[in-house]
Amino acid sequence: MLATGRGAGFRPQRDGVAAALDVLGDAVRRALGPGAAPPFADHVAAYVAGADFPEEEEALREAILSRGYGGRAAVGNDAFALLRAGARGPSGVAVVCGAGVNAVGASPDGRVSRFPALGRLSGDWGGGVLTARDPVLDGMVRRLLAERAPGAVPVVASVPPVAGAALLGLDALGAGGRAEARLREHFRAPA
Template sequence: MDDVALLAVDGGNSKTDLALVAGDGTLLAAVRTPGCSHQRLGLAGAMSSLRSGVAKLRTAAGRSGAYGPAELGVFCLAGIDLPVDDDRVGAALRGEGFAHGLEVHNDMFAMLWAGSPAGWGVAVGAGTGLNCVGLAPDGREVRFPSLGRISGDWVAGGRWLGVRALGQAIRAGDGRGEPTELQRAVPEYFGLSDPMAVAEAVYTGRIEERSLLALAPTVFKAAAGGDPVARELIDSVVEEIVNLVGVTVRRLEIADLAVPVVLGGGLLHSGDGMLLDGVRAGVLEAAPKAEFRVLDAPPVLGAALFGLAKLGAGPEAAARLSEQLTYDSLGAVGPAELVEPPA
């Protein structure tokens, strides 16, 4: 294998993590760059972002002038949801010449491979959005379209939770909804007078709607204090996660196995006991032997471990890479933060 055997990429809406790895598992360089989602940037914009990221990675490895294509490129990207995404994104990546061989997968598989030493199981990512994938020991996979309301994804992740929190606060104020602590806490977070002032700021663009994601901790706090409206919001997220995992294990016919269930994303990394306990209890009803892990490694590690296995590297290479490819090596403090400052 070439000394630059592997290019591993975990690309999302807000950030892209990239790593260059030698055939023996040595990390040559790792960087974090802006997002590369083709759904948000368009295909040309996504490729432009990836070109910039790979150039930065090459420079970090000290190979900007001499680096050629890697032996294998593993791209785990947000928005690889349908076969049409496999085809058009794969074709665009092949045209870039980043690597001689190419593997293109949904970014949830990177989370799964990073969190499951067995290389199979179920992964749930609950951050800005919500998604799930499953992989059986024999290689059969399950994934979901994850296209929002048009694909039946009515309950999502942190952004959904924030929007609903604002909506419930407004309804409490005008009499359409039940009283809730959110009526006070939501405008307080943004330094505004009342929920309608927040809604007006979002409507006029003074606050970006994506900033409502930052209300998730406010919802957790209100629920922990006994607020029934906030609790119902969290219960909705729990129910959707449990439904996704249950459907996945049934479709893969692995419900009777000790299924690794990897939990990641800002909501699940928050450590909120009500959310995590609800998810664990619900999943165990569907898969009684399920084994849970809240992912503490960057998902790009999963993309890289998958790539090393494809190249025939052994366990020593995987262990070496697992020690070296960390959030610290990416210059990141940990999983993506839930809280974004108000615009």
């Protein structure tokens, strides 16, 4: 890990794509220094809240490329980053309980199923008040998994979702297992 930077909220639906990308650029400049200018990287891996549909992901990807932030870009919902942060393999299910609740599932053969966070339309209640270690939520998830997917094993990601986005970037670059282990170690919470 060379640098990190934190920015304001990334809200393309509320603020517009241009303003959301300004936030992304500002965060990169916080990490690299105020004089940093695009291209920031060979490959941009942006797994963000607010990219709930493939059309939104594509629009954000095109906007990132048009600003010259990187030579290549992959954009997806933050649920994909959480899935990669918690799973050691290509398959699994991730549920994000933040300002919105969304989920993604990926099968070993590459099929993907998504539950987007669409507010009242999808029954989204913004479960950010709960955490994976909440005993009520944990009990409910374990009970439902035992009933519907008896072979499933719940895992609480040991690194934050931003590490999952970085891991997806490493995957796209073909970085390999050593790079993944180093990145996971960098983001691992102190014991």
